[in-house]
Every structure is written in C-alpha cells, then in structure tokens.
Amino acid sequence: MAVDNGWRRLRRNPAAMGGLIVLGAIVFLALLGPCISPHAIDEVFWDRISAPPDFDAGFFFGTDANGRDLFARTLEGARVSLLVGVSASVISLFIGVTYGATAGYLGGRIDNVMMRIVDILYSLPFVFFVILLTVYVGRSLSTIFVTIGAVIWLDMARIVRGQTLTLKQREFVEAARSLGATDFRILTRHIIPNLWGPVIISMLLVIPDAILTESFLSFLGLGVQEPNTSWGVLIGDGAQNMMGAPWSLLFPGAFLAVTLLAFNFAGDGLRDALDPRS
Amino acid sequence: MSQSTPENTSVPLLAVSQLSTRFRTPGGVVPAVDDISFSLCSGETLGIVGESGSGKSQTLFSIMGLLPPTAETSGSIRFEGKELLGLPPAELNKLRGERLALVFQDPMTALNPYLTVERQLSEVVQYHHGLSRPAARAEALTALRRVHIPEAERQLDRYPHQLSGGMRQRVVIAMAMIANPSLLLADEPTTALDVTIQAEILDLLAEQREAGAAIVLVTHDLGVVARLCDRVMVMYAGKVVEEGRTSDVFRNPRHPYTQGLLAAIPRLDDDIHDPRKAIDGQPPDLLELPPGCAFAPRCPLAGPDCRVTAPVLVPHGELGAVACHHANPGVRPS
Amino acid sequence: MLSVVIKRVVGAIPTLFVIITLTFLMMRLTPGGPFDTGRVASPEVQANLLHAYHLDEPLYLQYFRYLKDLAQGDFGPSFTSKDFTVTQLIRQGFPVSLQLGLSAMALAIVVGLALGTFGALRRNQVADHVVIAFSLVGIIIPNFVMAPILTLIFGVTLQWLPAGGWGNGHQLAYKILPVIALALPRISSIARLSRSSMIEAMQMPFIRTAYAKGLPRRLVLLRHASRAAILPVVSYLGPATAGIITGSIIVEQVFSIPGIGRYFVDAAINRDYTLVSGVVIFYGCIIVLFNLIVDILYGVLDPRIGRR
Numbered sequence A: 001m002a003v004d005n006g007w008r009r010l011r012r013n014p015a016a017m018g019g020l021i022v023l024g025a026i027v028f029l030a031l032l033g034p035c036i037s038p039h040a041i042d043e044v045f046w047d048r049i050s051a052p053p054d055f056d057a058g059f060f061f062g063t064d065a066n067g068r069d070l071f072a073r074t075l076e077g078a079r080v081s082l083l084v085g086v087s088a089s090v091i092s093l094f095i096g097v098t099y100g101a102t103a104g105y106l107g108g109r110i111d112n113v114m115m116r117i118v119d120i121l122y123s124l125p126f127v128f129f130v131i132l133l134t135v136y137v138g139r140s141l142s143t144i145f146v147t148i149g150a151v152i153w154l155d156m157a158r159i160v161r162g163q164t165l166t167l168k169q170r171e172f173v174e175a176a177r178s179l180g181a182t183d184f185r186i187l188t189r190h191i192i193p194n195l196w197g198p199v200i201i202s203m204l205l206v207i208p209d210a211i212l213t214e215s216f217l218s219f220l221g222l223g224v225q226e227p228n229t230s231w232g233v234l235i236g237d238g239a240q241n242m243m244g245a246p247w248s249l250l251f252p253g254a255f256l257a258v259t260l261l262a263f264n265f266a267g268d269g270l271r272d273a274l275d276p277r278s
Numbered sequence B: 001m002s003q004s005t006p007e008n009t010s011v012p013l014l015a016v017s018q019l020s021t022r023f024r025t026p027g028g029v030v031p032a033v034d035d036i037s038f039s040l041c042s043g044e045t046l047g048i049v050g051e052s053g054s055g056k057s058q059t060l061f062s063i064m065g066l067l068p069p070t071a072e073t074s075g076s077i078r079f080e081g082k083e084l085l086g087l088p089p090a091e092l093n094k095l096r097g098e099r100l101a102l103v104f105q106d107p108m109t110a111l112n113p114y115l116t117v118e119r120q121l122s123e124v125v126q127y128h129h130g131l132s133r134p135a136a137r138a139e140a141l142t143a144l145r146r147v148h149i150p151e152a153e154r155q156l157d158r159y160p161h162q163l164s165g166g167m168r169q170r171v172v173i174a175m176a177m178i179a180n181p182s183l184l185l186a187d188e189p190t191t192a193l194d195v196t197i198q199a200e201i202l203d204l205l206a207e208q209r210e211a212g213a214a215i216v217l218v219t220h221d222l223g224v225v226a227r228l229c230d231r232v233m234v235m236y237a238g239k240v241v242e243e244g245r246t247s248d249v250f251r252n253p254r255h256p257y258t259q260g261l262l263a264a265i266p267r268l269d270d271d272i273h274d275p276r277k278a279i280d281g282q283p284p285d286l287l288e289l290p291p292g293c294a295f296a297p298r299c300p301l302a303g304p305d306c307r308v309t310a311p312v313l314v315p316h317g318e319l320g321a322v323a324c325h326h327a328n329p330g331v332r333p334s
Numbered sequence C: 001m002l003s004v005v006i007k008r009v010v011g012a013i014p015t016l017f018v019i020i021t022l023t024f025l026m027m028r029l030t031p032g033g034p035f036d037t038g039r040v041a042s043p044e045v046q047a048n049l050l051h052a053y054h055l056d057e058p059l060y061l062q063y064f065r066y067l068k069d070l071a072q073g074d075f076g077p078s079f080t081s082k083d084f085t086v087t088q089l090i091r092q093g094f095p096v097s098l099q100l101g102l103s104a105m106a107l108a109i110v111v112g113l114a115l116g117t118f119g120a121l122r123r124n125q126v127a128d129h130v131v132i133a134f135s136l137v138g139i140i141i142p143n144f145v146m147a148p149i150l151t152l153i154f155g156v157t158l159q160w161l162p163a164g165g166w167g168n169g170h171q172l173a174y175k176i177l178p179v180i181a182l183a184l185p186r187i188s189s190i191a192r193l194s195r196s197s198m199i200e201a202m203q204m205p206f207i208r209t210a211y212a213k214g215l216p217r218r219l220v221l222l223r224h225a226s227r228a229a230i231l232p233v234v235s236y237l238g239p240a241t242a243g244i245i246t247g248s249i250i251v252e253q254v255f256s257i258p259g260i261g262r263y264f265v266d267a268a269i270n271r272d273y274t275l276v277s278g279v280v281i282f283y284g285c286i287i288v289l290f291n292l293i294v295d296i297l298y299g300v301l302d303p304r305i306g307r308r
C-alpha cells in the first residue's frame, strides 16, 4: 500500500535516487577498499613524501607527509567513518526507540516528564559531553561510537514518540488491548514493528550527524588514533600538511562532503516519499 | 445588459466585461471565473450568491488584482473609467485601499497577528493620504468608532488574537472603509458571526451605501441579499447562471439552480425535523467540467440538449438574464 | 512581559543543573578518572586538588562545595598546570572567543537573512537556485574542512590575509578569515531557514490583506512578511550559538587563536580533567544564557506569547 507509493515517489525524485546511488558507491568503495587500492594503508614510501597524485604508480590521491598512499587511507577512512556512523546510529536507535515508544505509549504525566528530560538534554552542548567522555573513558574507537550513539538518540526519541502517539489510537492496537494483551506485548508486537518508516528517516539523519561528530573529534586529535584512520584524522593531517600537499586535505574533504550531500538528498527524498504531507 | 437601461446612462463606477480567471495547476487549468460581465453605479449594491467554490471570491480578487502568480486573467475591468487589468503595480496601489477596498472573508486570518490594530488601520491612511502617525491614529480611532467597536480607544493597541471574532470582523471592515472608498467589495462579511452581530454589520454596510459607496456583497445568505442588494448575480461553477433585480429574481427565479437555492432557505414555518431542501449532489470538479451545462448532472429539468451544449446568458425584461435551456418563462409581474 | 522573563529564567535552571551535575558526577565517578589514586601527575597538583575538592569528605558535601565555588566563579585548579587556575585560563581566553563568536554570529545573521530573503523573492529563478546551492555548500562542508581551505586560498596562495594568529587583538586583517570560516555554516542554515520561512510568510492570508490596502511590495515585505518570517530564524539562534561555540573550537585551532577553544582542545588532549570540566560548564552556561535571551526575544516579537 503506502510502501509501494513511497517507492514510486522516491524513484521519481532524481536528487534522492542520486544520493542513494552515491551512498551505495561509497559503501562499495569502503568495503572493497583493500582490494581496489594498489598499496597498503600503512606502507611507507620514503621516496614519496607528500607526493602529488601519480596514476602510473598507482598513487591516485598522492601520498601524505609520512609517504603513505592517500587513496588507500581515504578508503580506509570511509570504512571507519561509515562504521562509526552506522554503529552510533544503531545504538541511538535502541535507546531512542525504547525511550520514545515508552514515553509515547504510556503518555500522560510520565510522557511529560520523559520529554522534558529530552528537551533539557537537547539544549545541552552534546559535543562537549562527548569530549568529556573521551577524556575520562579514553579514546578508543568503541568509546567513540558508544558515546556518540549515547548522545544523539534524542531526535530519534522525539520522532518515535510522536509516531507512537498516533499508532496508539489505531484500531489494531485497540483490538489487541481488548483481547487482553499486556502493555509490553502491545509495544513490542504492535507498535515498534510499525515504526520503521520514521525510524529509517531518522537513521538517515543520525548517521551523517555521527560521521560529522567523529570527524570533528578526530580532526582535533580527540577521536580515532593512529594507526587507525578516519576522514577526520586525514583532514586533520591534511590541514597540517596542506601548504606542500593540498591534495591530502582535498581528497578526504571531498569524500566527506559528497557523503554528507548524498545523505542529505537521500534523507529529504525518503522523508518526502514516506511522509508526503510534510 | 445594465448599460442599456435608461437610468444607467452615466458611466458606471465599475464595469466588468468578459472577465475570466484561470489557475494553472499540476492537474490542469482551473477555470475559476468564466466569462463574467456586470456593472455597478455609485450607491448601488450587487449581491453575488452561489455555493462554495463557485468563484465568488476569485471574482473579487480578480478585480482587486490580488491573484497568485499561477492565475491568468482576461477580459476587462474598468473602474472609474480606468482599465484595471494590466495597470502597472504603482498605479494599482494608488487605487487599492483608497478608491476600492476589500473586506476579507475570514477575519481570523486576514489580520496580521504581529501588528497592533492601530498599526494595521493607520498604515492605510498614512500611505494613501500621507498622514503623520498621530493623525493616522486619530483616523483609525474614528474608523473603529464608525463600526461601533466598544471601547475603541482601548482596542487600538491590542493585537488581533486579543479580539473576538466579531470584533476582528469589524476591524477588517473598518480597515476597508477607513479611506472612504467609492467601491466596497465585501466577501461574506457576516459568515461565522452570530445573528445579532450579523445584523449590526449589515447595518454598517447599509450606512456605507447611504454615504454613496457602491457595494459588491458576496454571501451564501439569500436573506442578506434580500435585505441589502438592489441586484443579484447567481454563480455556478465560475459562470453567471442568472442575474436580475433582487425582487424579480426572488419572486420569480428562472434558473433551476436559483430555484433550488431559494427553496433551501429555512423558513419559520419549517418543520425542524424536516431537513432543508438543499440541492442534491455536489458542485462539479472544475478540472472535469461536463461538456454541456455544468449544472445538468444535478438539475431536475435537464434534458439531452443540456448535456451537449452549454446555455448562454439570455437577457429578459429590464435587468434580468438567465442561462438555461429550460428556464422558467416567468409570470409577468403585473 | 516580566512574568515571561521570570518563567524563562526559572525554566533554564534545570538545564544548568543537569550540566553541572553530569559534569561533576563524571569527574568523580568515572573509573580511571582524575581522582582515581595513582594517576595524578605531580605532588603539588595533588595537594592543590585535595585542598580544593576536599576529597576526604562525603560525595554530597563535595557536590555542594563545588556548586558554591562555581557560584562564586571559582572553577578550581587546573589538573596539569600548577601556575594557573581554570578560572584564570577561561578569563584569558574568553574575550577573544567572545569577539570571534559574536562577530561570526552577527555576520551570519545579516548575510543569512539577506540571502534567504533574496532567494525567497526570486523564487525558482536563477538567483534563488544560487542561494539554495550556497546554503547546501555551507551545510555539507564542515568548519574543519572549510577553515583550512580558506587559509590555503586566501592566506597561503593569494596571501591577501594572514594565514593564522590573532595579531594584537585590534587588527582587522587577522579576524576576517576566522570570522568567515566560523560564520559560513550558520550563514547557510540561516539562509535556508529564512528563505523557506519568507516563502511561507508570503503565502499567509494577511499578506493579501496588506496588498489589498494598496501598500507597495517593499512595505508589504518589510512590515508584514518579515515579522512572521523572522521568528523561525530567531528560534534557530539558540542552536546556532551551540554551533558557533563548537565551530570556534575548530577555528581557534586552525588559525591558532588564543581563545577558550584552544585551551579546551589542549586540555582534552592532555587530559586536564578539571579544565575540560570547567570549560564544559562554562560553555553550558553561555548556551543556556543565549537560549534565554532568544526565548525572551521571541516573546517580544510574537505578541501571541506572553501578553494576554
């Protein structure tokens, strides 16, 4: 029903389809990175410190200040950035859906209090808490996605709550209740499975948010640490090194920008497709 | 038509001829107003009636030049001898609000929620008459008093959301009348108001007419037309289906649609359990008008001819005209 | 009006409270945190900390003491530097950061509103598409990419402007690039927002009323549409403040500007727990304060709020 309609609307939206295709291509590059790039990410070429792109030798994006192949490192960065984005959004998905569905389903005073807490957290400068957490807990990759996930679930919770409020009034929920289903069962069997539309949309908003936060931290040296890399790390290195080797800034920067653009278009398109009213 | 009648040999204040307004929409072209002509002299009141969506408001908006960019207008609108269609914006702005003014249908949304009543009233005279702010404020106060707003002085500094519906409607009317326009276009000024306030507002319009203004009054309420209007024009699906002197049309409606409208007026002796004899069916979708008469699908008199050719407006008597193949020939008033 | 202000101020207190409490709890309770014995740097610092935080007292007493110190503007000693307290470092950096942030905010509001309104008035024309594209650029190219690129182009390659530093604090040339870099993403957001809110405002029924009065387009826009159109932009100024602060960390880093952001990053890298916590609380207060101002401003601009 609505799903088919949504698909048709999505397919007719060239910006959204373009966004999805670009995202697919970036995921593909990230996954196949090690197979495509001729050089390893940590191999040091002493004769090529900060060398410009050289297609014949297989250094498509040039090398960094340590003589490492930037093409391989940019694709590795894509893996890490996407991994952070997806894991953080999955974590925020669990927190957000549980929180939002509970608040929306229980309603009344509990809902008020729960959403007031979300409002308060919302006005907090959450990046600073991520930094605070990394300072206290240490800077490992897993800390990063857990902390990012733990602070960006607020949007998800709001959207899920709104949707739950409307679902709650639908006949099938009434029917289940009149048959004596418990609240927990209604929530897990009837409400949460029907939330996928808004949840997918907010995933598409949360992932770029997480990627951006990770890059921000890594740029400052507070995120992913050597020998691991990510777009933020590469952009940070590139910025230090840009006088001699502007490509070391531009390539990872361009990848990040294109990814954000693609998420932007895909997210907008999906929202229009699934929820034509807004 | 009216121009040919002896008492109207002077140049009319407003002469609309063959006015058509179409909207370009994704679904096709919507002919909201289709080939409408009428004219009006000073001191005259014309009523326009018709069901929702029949094009009454769009007719007024066309005259005021207030249509959205998706609209296309053709025909001619002469006001005080000047052609309004195609008039440069600067010249049109000199007329709007000063010589001709519009009372909006919905007082809840027509006022700017962010500005005080005073600001919204006085800007008209500030702009058109170059009054200073205090002078304009005095004018605004007078205008509010003229529409009998209680505690007018106090209302000046309030915001629209602080006023009741009836008060807002009066502010809207005051706003239209503040510069003493010679033509007042009133779009359902009494809908959504309770009966006592309705009566007061109608009195206001009557006062305005006594002062010499011409009024076009759009309404659903035939009782209002009977009270206030010299002539009436009945619209259906963007076209005029019948027009004439109010007394003639009411006493002797010729178009089956007009007859239906009149029959639907609730009367005192109606059995309240008996639902009103409204016309069956819905007005047509303007995107899919039937080939013949637009009213044919709902018409009790429709024959095969009605579904093929659209009837044209045929004049009869002094001021009357009707567009129907099966129009009631009418009993000659003695 | 006064009651609205009081209500907003009271409403801001829980947020402030949450910030302080969270920060305090993190500082005290995280395993491996600063007060986990055996991690503290030098004996002097340890003495400082013990003296300032009364670690021998129960947690709730420490908390109240912490609140009391904060209320007096005392953020405690630095964890890595024995010469400066957190308050001194913040006091040093704040004027620079404030100047940078306010200039960027002002630039963003002026340029963003101008672009957005311009786009809305030329809706679907070339100029509008340029505005849309521009606002997209600011959103997809984050500060930490844009700032180095601007330095590279205007500082290094063209050499029109200094590539870094803050000069003596009174030299405009040093401020241009950082302010632009910091403002760009906000310009984009404000342009985007004001464009759509202007388009929406122009379709409100009361705009038709204004035209019906014979007002020229310029007046209709300035007096009638702008009021409605500006409100979403005003409510965006709260999040924009948070964005500017976050961005200033990057910009101060890239341009080597001696503001709070630089201290903050250095402190985070060196794990100067007390300085990081102090700056987080300080930033939190600033954001809460700005949100408060924005709320009150909104109430002033929208008569439906506050007044009866």
Ligand SMILES: Nc1ncnc2c1ncn2[C@@H]1O[C@H](COP(=O)(O)OP(=O)(O)OP(=O)(O)O)[C@@H](O)[C@H]1O
Pocket: B023, B025, B030, B032, B050, B051, B052, B053, B054, B055, B056, B057, B058, B059, B068, B070, B105, B286
């Ligand atoms: N911008 C527009 N685009 C397309 N169609 C429009 C537009 N504005 C009005 N219409 C159509 O024009 C027709 C006439 O509308 P109008 O507002 O004149 O009706 P009305 O007679 O005033 O009805 P009501 O009594 O409800 O006020 C309607 O069918 C409406 O759908």
Ligand SMILES: [Mg+2]
Pocket: B056, B057, B058, B105, B187
């Ligand atoms: Mg109407």
